[in-house]
Amino acid sequence: MGQRRNDETEQWRTRSRLPLILDALLGSEEDPPVRRLVEAFGGEPASVKERLVGQPAYQSRRLQFASGAEVILHDDAVVATVLHAAPTEFAAHGFDLPEWIPGLNSGATLEDLKKAIDAPRYRTGMAFDMDGAYAVPNFKNNRGWNDPGNLLSITLTVEAPGRSCRPEDDDCPVCSDLLVRNTDSDGDQNGAAEGAGAGATGSATGGAAGMDVERTITALSSAVSADLLKESLHWVPLADLQPLHASGLMERAESQLTCTQCRRIICLTLFRDSAPTFVYAVLDEARRRPLEKIPPVEQWGDAPRLAKDREAMHYVDHHPGAWFLVEQQGDLFLQSRYWRNSMVDSDVLLRLDSDERDAYRSGGKDFLSELSERIDKSRPHTEESPYFQRDLSRGTDGAALAKSFAAAIVNHTWIAEQRRRS
Template identity: 45%
Template sequence: MSLSPKRTKMPLVLDALALSEHDPQVGSLIDALGGVTFEVAERLIGVPAIRSRRLRFASGGELFFHDDALVAVILHLVPTAFSPRGLDLSEWIPRVDNRSDLDDFKAVFGRQWGFASGGMRYFTVLDGYVRLTVREQELLSVVLSAEDPKLVCPPEDEDCETCGEIPVRLPDGSLDVDASIEALHAGVSERLLREESSWVPLADLRPLHAAGLVAWAESQAVCRSCGRVLCLHLPRSGTPTLVYLPYDAAMRRPLGPIPPVALWGDAERVAADEAGMHYVGHEPGRWFLVEQRGELYLDSRYSAGAYIDSSALVRLDEAELADYRADGHDALTGLARRIEGTAPWTDESPYRSRDLYRGDGGSEYRAAVSAAIRDHTWIAEQRRPG
């Protein structure tokens, strides 16, 4: 990174990252932001709890400390509830201002950039990261952080009213597992959270963990407001945890195959599993075959260009069943090619009307298929322990 002749305050930020509020480098940064805090707020995040302390300044600056280490500095460029004008970015970062776009930042930090949660772009710089918050092509803020934005949640989401209070703690600060599961269930029922079907269902978490058949069991739920993923983790031996992660980081957490329900479920759960969908086979990247009550369903992936990438679910008819009995795997690959070749997202495709994902109960079908193929997807292979 090359600096312009104009001296900026960016070195103050980078020098202060990861230090305590009481360190002189942080004191210098606070002075540069105006010295007097407009607002101070503290909260606990997750279990084991991270103690978050937020300092807001009328100038438009915001500091976040986690366990007394400065993890992020937000430079607000537009008016906020605590800042009537926002900061002048040209005073903080060389060769950019409040009207700069991505190309301007590339000219300063280089053309290599990445995507953080929510599609936000960020750059890696010496001793930190620079993330841009843009809405409707307007640059709202710049966040300088000590931690990789792809691996941690944005600090500005910590006060999310939807999910911020979900971890229920016992008096000693440890996780109240049953109460936290109940809180997650309530959020899913009220459509405030979305349960991730590729992980252990919340209803199964306790009985699967109690059976002792896996080294750990984990359920995940996505907040529909802020996008953070709440990961409730129960190890066979050890302390239960609940952490917040960005979606991509959460999806890559390790999890082994879930044992058959008959080995750990009660009679009601076993009966429900027997009546549900079950994995039969798949062609990587192209199709999955699932079965329910003797009927076969093909989840067939299709794509077109950069904007269409989905799948159709069709119940095999008599002719397709006969082909499958005769030619097996190859018959399904041929059917998947025919489905994609007809552009099943268009009205002209004969498969559009057969696509169960598009009809009544489509979301239920998709959830059932996702649960059935959970241990056989590409991401499942990536997160296998060891």
């Protein structure tokens, strides 16, 4: 795991068995440090799970031991080890934490972990930095880390927390089975719905198989409808992905969807001149992915899509950081940003009344900027503000209006500008 620090005072180095785990990270199953770790966990795994993840695919292999430990490999390299403090489907009892980390037990709190592991905290989250590897605790419902009994597991990993997806999420029950692979010549689906399924044991198949884009989009759409995924409004709508790709107007058309359970972001990308990809990413990675401006629907939409567009909101103008104006069948809608306090901002969505429309026609952008300032000063999140009751986002149709508004301004947001520069 690279150069060790000269400071040997940290307890995990001398009092715990964690170095046995850290020495195995990035090794293959045949490497001596990995073999020693497997023996220490009990020898033969109680079960082995394999699946292909993403497209291009990598193989995720999970060795699960009756002792309550797991070893996770990506393409035959150990990327994480999980010590389960609570019973699992493959281990009737939790892992023997005191044997490996003296002073720790299944009832440990975050403060107990800090004392027992005695390693610097990573710059974000609850992880501990251990010479370029990380010890990451997982608590029940991601909360209650100060209350005994909520510790579920401790993951030792090479993946920096928050900078890449957690290896444990390869088997997320919500989103790991949504990629559908092409059917091979024998009629078997090569890794369809990620092949083996969340609970399968044995080999994943079809490592070279491509993705069935249409069936994958159908699976993703169903998950969105079931509120299992949340579709990003800053990227190509999933329903428009294939028509845009078929038009040849974009070099890369991408939809992004966030899993409501593991929080990974699925990036489904259709390229003009290369094979499609299906990538899991964390927020920072996803926001950095490039995407050019989405062409007007008149250039690629069919008759039903054009009819839908005629009824939709359309971008008119904006002032960066202050307001957006859209139009829908003669009505003008203003989304105006305001500050709740020095740290938190929000926005209101208003339909301009007749006086405001007349003022806009005569005053243009200057009037809208003045109106936006008045809205901000009125504290529109309070009932005393004249704009509180006018805020359409508070109504029963608020979510649908917000979605329509976001679709109208998708090419003009700050995020859109950044992604086009990438």
